[in-house]
Amino acid sequence: MTITVCIKWVLPNRDGDERFAGISLADQAALETGLRVAEALNESCTVITVGPAAAETSLRDALACGAHDVLRVDAPADTDSAETARALATYCEHSRLVVCGDYSSDRGSGSVPALVAARLGRGQALGLIDVQIVGETLSVVRRLDGGRRERLSVTGPAVLSVEGSVARLRRASLRATLSANDAIIDVVTNDASGAIRRTPEAAPLRPYRPRARVVPSPTGSSALDRVRQITDTSSSKGHGETVVLEPGDAANRILESLHTWGYVQES
């Protein structure tokens, strides 16, 4: 059993310069968390990335920091989240714990850890802002909406994703850095037999813009009332709603609401 850390090497932009490439702060925090957990539980720490040969620089950095093994699953830099998760899950199957960064430094949707958990059929604790090792258990804090927090205990095999603030990656020793430069990196070819293929979208890349939400005209008798009606934040605008539904119905209801509010567009 090992602790597996999944990292993503990212070019700064599409035609990016590899000298400025690297892993996100969240991935660095994941690596440090994985190393600490492995040390505390007397396990080995393996670091995996799905990416091109240039990504091996980040794996060498991981080795220098103390990772026991590293593995690169050979794939293009723009491999999508589902395919990345599928490839990662293949090599995380026997891990006691999988630790990922909450976001990569490119698109950063944070979907890969959830997809890995789904593939492995394991529990997940995502978006963690604190990880403490208490004996054989991890006591973690998860960020919720509205400034709320949730404390969880992780005992069994699980997938975690951590934010960049959880831990600062240790500075590698000089000798380890020199050794890592000479290390041979294990590379496996991505078995694409079960890959999910998606047709790349032809639409041009642009920042995400939610659909405009229609706000009814204010109806107050005075200008002050009308301005208050638009800007007043002390009263509820009516979006908050608590419903108790079965998971499937709840998912449909969430999608329906997101669509109504303009956050999801018709595909």
Add this chain to the structure above:
Amino acid sequence: MTAPAHDFDADIIVVGAGPAGSCAAIAAARAGKSVVLVERGPFPGSKNMYGGVVYPRILDELIPSWWETMPVQRWVVKRSTMLLSDTGALNVDFRANAWGAPPYNGATAYRPDFDNWLANHAVEAGARLVCSTTVTGLLRDSTGRIQGVSTDRPDGDLRAPIVIACDGVNSFLAKESGLYPHTDASNFTLGVKETLALPKHVIDERFGVRDNQGVDIEILGGTSGVNGGGFIYTNLDTVALGVVLKLPKLAAQQKRPEQIIAELKRHPAVAPLIEGAEVKEYSAHVIPEAGLEMMPTMVADGMLVAGDAAALCLAAGIWLEGVNFAMASGMYAGQAAAEAITKNDVSSRGLSGYTDRLEKTFVLRDHKKLRKVPHLVLSDRVQHKYPAFVAGVVERVFRVDNPHPKPGVRRIVREERKKAGIGLLDLLRDGWTGMRGFG
């Protein structure tokens, strides 16, 4: 490659992966020695700054046909010297299109590209490059002999019988080893540079070049009364514009270097060249400008100093060179260090092959020949009186002032010399120094 001797991590440690360090590493690694090249930046060149022209002829020995792979912005085919008075300018141009074809002469290049390219050659030669690592001091044995370096990394001591210090101007290693007796601020200038973005076709039109042809303009005057000079170099789609300012004068005048650049950019002879440009980068760096007079002892037991760390920068008015001296001194240091390891004598005597090479080649011969020129170029008269004097003479020679008849040139020179406050003896003395200095 031979294994390093017992108790050592390498045969040679090179500190700094700039042009000097990488060339030292290439030469030593190719001689079969175990080399570690330590760089403080995240990659070679990431921390480095210079005006923008490199003369790579010396690379013929290390990297044959270097021009085929070197990351060049433009090949310099036009060299100009510009003398600026407050409102006038005298521009002397020379163009040689042959410099735009192999084997070339000089090129503009970005240091992060150029230094990285050179360091990659060192790695290919067998040197081990370790980045993001700052050398913090020298390791010595109980007898005081240098045994390697300490770094800011955990477990960061690195041991080798020879250290080549290529850690740049104001070298802490050379100072720590006692090779620099003292530091005098008057031997240094501050170079500040703006990288200004313009479309390539605009640069081509304004500077009279095409394709990858480039221009190098050296400027005397235009530094707001602070002793120094200026420069303009063309890259593909940027222009490097900067000033070099003598430190004590800059401090005495209480001026900000960015103000001086802004004033240079507003000069009527400069403004049209950069009109509409967007500032992409501002950088500054200290330059060792006093030549031979400030050079440290180059060799100690177990240690060599090369490049800017050895003050090997030639600031002689029409010649402003540093990278070529860095590459050559680095290469010679690497060769001498490899020889010393082979002979098993890393004492200063065993390493003396380095100074022998420097003495026999352009590295020290140029500095010796031009030893008085840096002081002459940065002297008050040359800086503050001669540009206005020359511009005044040329302005009157070309001015058509009918119905007055043309005055004689001798009369113009005499009158403008007096107007500029230059004594005849001073003029003759400076002329003689210049003639002797420039050979």
